[in-house]
Amino acid sequence: MEGTKKRVFASSISPTMVFLFLGFAVLLILPMASATRFTVGGNMGWTTNFNYTTWAKGKHFYNGDWLFFVYDRNQQNVLEVNKTDYEACNSDHPLHNWTTGAGRDVVPLNVTRHYYFISGKGFCFGGMKIAVHVENLPPPPKASPIKSFAPTLSSKGHIFLMPIVFAIGAAWDSFIYLW
Template sequence: MERVKKKMLGSPAMVLLFLGFAVLLMVPEVSAKRWLVGDGKFWNPNVNYTVWARDKHFYIDDWLFFVYDRNQMNVLEVNKTNYENCIAEHPIHNWTTGAGRDVVPLNVTRHYYFISGNGFCYGGMKLAVRVEKLPPPPKAAPEKAGAPSLSSRGAILLMPVVFAIGAAWDAFIYSR
């Protein structure tokens, strides 16, 4: 019996498995989102990007992914006036890499304005997005009588860690 117990809990693979699960429970959820501009229509003329962006919320650390014909179009970040008037000269930033697949990180809370030069802006290739801070998580509902307290919830999260440490200790003791 002791030999079976040693094989089950004493193997390095099992210890690593338990530790891996414990770490996964502690890793926060990643909230950044990749937005494919225009969805299936991509970055092309005759698409209303104002309508595309209307119901979307863009947050810090999200990023825009522009896919387009690299031989004709580009992705230029401009100011509001140049956005409204489709002026491509002197952009704030030229995001065009030449591959037709450009990524723009949204890492500052502000309005971003993008156009495509070469006259494509007049065909609708312009996008304005407002980047905001991620909203705070919703507040927890008030605790009811008899509901688990914060300390017991913390104990539930710590159980895998305690189990992993116990398994590692057991493996150390029985490996001698």
Template sequence: MDILEVNKTDYELCNSEHPLHNWTRGAGRDVVPLNVTRDYYFLSSKGFCYGGMKIAVHVENPPPPPTASPLNEKSGSPSSIFTSQYVLPTVFVIGSLWDAFLRFL
């Protein structure tokens, strides 16, 4: 198999007659750098493209890293401790009681 870079029209038609670049190195050393933001079109020649041996790749710039949110000074307050320590177990207790009630009926 070979890896040929082609334009969009040749990609859609499976035309390998005028490749932009031949990335075939052999023995599994076929490496294509995708370091430019654009659309890339690759196919395999000798009729293999018609069997599905083609791929289009859209390369975008990576999104900016997320910004750190400011620390909430109330995170250590008693109200947040109350909600994290008691609300979830209370929900489980209410769920268990409701389940027992429905089984009793």
């Protein structure tokens, strides 16, 4: 009896609803896919005797990225300061205290500008400071014109597209059947 109810429910969902659901899921995932979460210091984390200037060198920080600070919550902290206080390791007047008490703090980089972070309590003098420049994402490259001999979706592209469509449909059908 219960299996009949499940099958009736699954057959009452139209293909349009399936495509709408998948479309919304893709739209929700896309913005998250472009952001990067950087663990400050990599495997070393936010600690003393580490050169964060060298760690940040060569990395591009874009609007929407995140800095993830991992540190000893009983000793260190994460303070955002201005450039003058960064250079002097002055933690008396931070712009923002990102310390949550867990030793796992995430800082959103959602404004295009320079960010300066230090650890107070004297740890800044041991190297616990980092400056990053956040910039906007570069525009995507312009597509080259399609040449007449290049394959398009109307020809060979269906070879790759159709298995994906069938796999999504099979997964959806299994999900509905088990639900």
